[in-house]
Amino acid sequence: MTDIVLSGKAISRRFGGVQALSDVSFSIRRGEIYGLIGPNGAGKTTLFNLMTGLYAPDSGHFELENRSLDGCKPHEIVRLGLARTFQNIRLFANLSALENVMIGRHVRSRAGVIGAVLRNRATRNEEHDIEARALELLEFVGIARQANLPAGSLAYGDQRRLEIARALATEPRVLALDEPAAGMNGSETQALRTLLKAIQGRGVTLLLIEHDVKLVMGICDRILVLDQGRVIAEGLPAEVQCNPRVVEAYLGAPAGAAA
């Protein structure tokens, strides 16, 4: 019996005249790195936005650890253990790297107005804990030295790392990364790969949208391929790689068959 941590069943979503996703189903096993690939406009990011609650699907259901995510708000989904990063980095650019990660602890801390105003022992301890955990995560992703720099001033690769650290601060069971290697050079991608493996080592299941084929094929346990909003293949990297429909989606139909 495999342990499914996140699944989607028959997800469909339409934006005006565009059927962004139709009847997409998938299930991700605990502890694996699950790849989500497909040509531009295939619906990968839409799928992310739907499962993290930014939009609601027209039909279909997501389940996280056997709990339905129907009607859940984004912040509730984070609390349940699904965190994400963004394709176009969305850091709190003017706040320091440390503050960014500390904000990620919001959902795992409690102090409200009363606590903040009284600054009692419980609140002080919590603040101390938030800061310590944030520093530890910055250390983990390798940017502890930039902790006090404004997030917007970090090097591009470090911003990606910071976004991962911020998402990890919410203590996710599943971490969904939207093109983490976009714009990275070879050595940065290699370092990212090491980081992703380390995250997996912490027991976090990873869901990865990525265009870097080498990275995806090298790191993912299983891969889902979308094209024009539909699932066209799912399976081990080696299987997916030689699936004719995948080749067609990426390279076009074989000569003669092209319209």
Add this chain to the structure above:
Amino acid sequence: MPERRYSARHWLGVALIAAALLLLPFALAAVGQTWVRVVNLALLYVMLALGLNIVVGFAGLLDLGYIAFYAVGAYAYALLASPHFGLHLPFWVTLPAGFVVAALFGVLLGAPTLKLRGDYLAIVTLGFGEIIRIFMNNLNAPVNITNGPQGINLIDPLKIGDWSLAKNEVIAGLAVSGPMKYYYPLMLLTLAIIVLNLRLQNSRIGRAWEAIREDEIAARAMGINTRNIKLLAFAMGASFGGLAGGLFASIQGFISPESFGLMESVMVLSMVVLGGMGHIPGVILGAVLLTSLPEVIRFTVVPAQQALFGKVLVDPEAIRMLVFGLALVLVMILRPGGLWPSAVRKRELAERHGQGLPAP
């Protein structure tokens, strides 16, 4: 946080500031009672500006109708402590009532505007401010609640038992005027609000506000309940306004809808922007400057003209607005982050001018 140890010098500094604040009204009274009143007014505006700063500076929600909460607080106090309804409740009921009612109005304004930002939010809040003022103006029929444009008169001053803060008296051989007595609770409450603001800013809630200001989508993706956190900002900001409103009513003894026009909202917003949005010391500076400078001008323009021309050529009021407008324009050109901006805001502006590191 590790427990901090303060040095003897630190405590000496605190003691000196405390002594200066305690003696300030006596020093000002030596120059003229007017100046005590100006300082009291400045303290009210510091409270207002700090309240608005939570909404505008911390959470990044532009509010052009903020004075409505000041009005609500003032009317709450006035209705509970004046002959209008024949109620004369003590200050420990009326002031908290203004605080709470204003907070409720904050939520009332916040709830329908949760999805709005920037210009759209500004327009709606501006409308809200006007609606409240117009209600105050017209709620005298069919049931007379606010007494309409005539306003409410003979509002009770702050009283502890039978000891009224409005009366002049001689205490231990010192002449102590009403405004001088009012100064102390005003200063105390202002200091409390400053501490509250500092602690809120540097807390889990404060960080959530900053996150919403920086990027609302990312804030949601970080598990921040943006609806509640925004409503909290509106309610907290409004409650300080309400408290200031109650104090205003008690000091003036008379309020009417006229005191709560759009210009007042603009004034408070100018204090926040001019001082340094999101930066508590800056906002305090802005409030103190903008309340006291016009008074200084008022007291220098007439004598200066009489000395120069032998008569008053230009109405001091006109010069006041002229200088005020000029000062605002100059500050915005020369110091766009405000007179005393926060580090975060400085970065933001540096980036916008292309001096920051390139965004990817």
